[in-house]
Amino acid sequence: MAKRDYYEVLGVEKNATDQQIKAAYKKLAIKYHPDRNPGNKEAEEKFKEAAEAYDVLRDPEKRQRYDQFGPEGVNGMGGFGGGQGFDMNDIFSAFGDIFGNGGFGGGFSGFGGFGGGQQRARKPVFRGRDQRMRVQLDLTEIVNGTTKKFKVKKDVVCEHCKGTGSADGKVETCSTCKGTGYVIRQQRSILGMMQSQSVCSTCNGEGTVIKNKCPYCHGEGIVAGETIEEINFPAGLQEGMVLTLEGKGGAGRHNGVNGDLQIIISEKPHPELVRDGNDLVYNLLLTIPQATLGCQIEVPTVDGKAKLTIEPGTQPGTVLRLRGKGIPAVQGYNRGKKGDELVNVSIYIPQTLTKDQKKAMEEFASSSEFQPNESMKSKIFSKFKAFFD
Numbered sequence: 001m002a003k004r005d006y007y008e009v010l011g012v013e014k015n016a017t018d019q020q021i022k023a024a025y026k027k028l029a030i031k032y033h034p035d036r037n038p039g040n041k042e043a044e045e046k047f048k049e050a051a052e053a054y055d056v057l058r059d060p061e062k063r064q065r066y067d068q069f070g071p072e073g074v075n076g077m078g079g080f081g082g083g084q085g086f087d088m089n090d091i092f093s094a095f096g097d098i099f100g101n102g103g104f105g106g107g108f109s110g111f112g113g114f115g116g117g118q119q120r121a122r123k124p125v126f127r128g129r130d131q132r133m134r135v136q137l138d139l140t141e142i143v144n145g146t147t148k149k150f151k152v153k154k155d156v157v158c159e160h161c162k163g164t165g166s167a168d169g170k171v172e173t174c175s176t177c178k179g180t181g182y183v184i185r186q187q188r189s190i191l192g193m194m195q196s197q198s199v200c201s202t203c204n205g206e207g208t209v210i211k212n213k214c215p216y217c218h219g220e221g222i223v224a225g226e227t228i229e230e231i232n233f234p235a236g237l238q239e240g241m242v243l244t245l246e247g248k249g250g251a252g253r254h255n256g257v258n259g260d261l262q263i264i265i266s267e268k269p270h271p272e273l274v275r276d277g278n279d280l281v282y283n284l285l286l287t288i289p290q291a292t293l294g295c296q297i298e299v300p301t302v303d304g305k306a307k308l309t310i311e312p313g314t315q316p317g318t319v320l321r322l323r324g325k326g327i328p329a330v331q332g333y334n335r336g337k338k339g340d341e342l343v344n345v346s347i348y349i350p351q352t353l354t355k356d357q358k359k360a361m362e363e364f365a366s367s368s369e370f371q372p373n374e375s376m377k378s379k380i381f382s383k384f385k386a387f388f389d
């Protein structure tokens with residue numbers, strides 16, 4: 001099924017501000033929230049669709065790529081499993097905070113099986129925030145793979161309370177929900193007695209409360225901090241690829257689970273080589289004598305210069321292939337197999353000539369052997385045809 005336009009999904013104009021986008025998403029998210037529409041598949045789909053649209057439009061970079069290239073432009077950029085469909089847990093973990101505290105599902109994330117029925121006997125495990133960072137690699141690093149160390153700013157476990165959030169180490173059973181984490185409300189309605197279950201707002205579903213909160217983390221068990229991460233970049237990465245390092249993101253509240261660290265790859269352009277998939281392209285400009293008489297020449301590659309023999313009579317448009325001088329495939333059946341460097345030959349035609357050069361050129365032009373005959377022409381053009389096929 002073709003996807004609806006993300007702006008249309010959220011009901012905003014193409015030039016909507018971030019605030020307008022957020023507000024539009026919030027409205028839809030509340031309207032189609034599973035807590036309000038239990039067992040309603042259509043509402044669930046709408047809820048997911050809105051989250052997917054919001055995931056792209058809230059991120060200036062993704063939004064720009066989406067505007068420019070459409071849905072294809074944001075595929076493989078990470079987010080929710082790289083556009084492979086949304087999991088309810090992902091949505092709550094990423095945008096849970098949009099609902100604020102209290103309200104739906106208490107605003108915590110990673111409930112461990114959201115929407116799987118009404119039983120919420122398991123206590124929530126708080127999942128830390130996912131961190132994102134952009135890393136620029138040059139072609140040599142991409143070809144060979146590399147390891148780099150980075151400082152990553154993220155939530156870390158509060159060492160004063162060891163992540164418990166409690167100044168004296170004590171946690172007490174929540175008196176509102178008696179430790180179950182949820183409350184059952186009975187309401188009289190025209191249909192009779194209605195029973196609804198919701199997350200306990202006193203303890204946010206934890207079943208426990210902290211009377212004496214740790215002053216350093218205000219009872220959260222996490223504080224802003226940073227860590228040094230050594231990150232291994234496999235060979236063959238590409239612009240826009242996302243490496244997800246599980247558990248390297250922010251620490252979760254109250255000794256919950258860590259979020260992920262997502263590394264967005266950006267490619268530093270090479271001054272002379274242009275990337276085309278796993279091949280590299282170099283545009284070589286020969287002089288008329290070089291192409292006519294043949295020569296030895298050096299061309300740049302990602303690992304230094306390579307010698308290349310130009311045969312006498314090399315035609316412009318000839319493509320010379322340096323096998324294995326390209327980029328290794330990072331994944332797939334041919335993983336590790338290197339692409340080639342393609343050398344595109346062009347011939348420089350001088351635009352100004354001295355008197356003597358002009359005379360020499362005229363003499364050259366008058367010699368009959370210089371004119372290509374029909375069989376030479378067809379030989380040259382058939383070679384190009386083979387290349388374009």
Ligand SMILES: [Zn+2]
Nearest residue numbers: 158161214217
């Ligand atoms: Zn603390």
Ligand SMILES: [Zn+2]
Nearest residue numbers: 174177200203
């Ligand atoms: Zn409670």
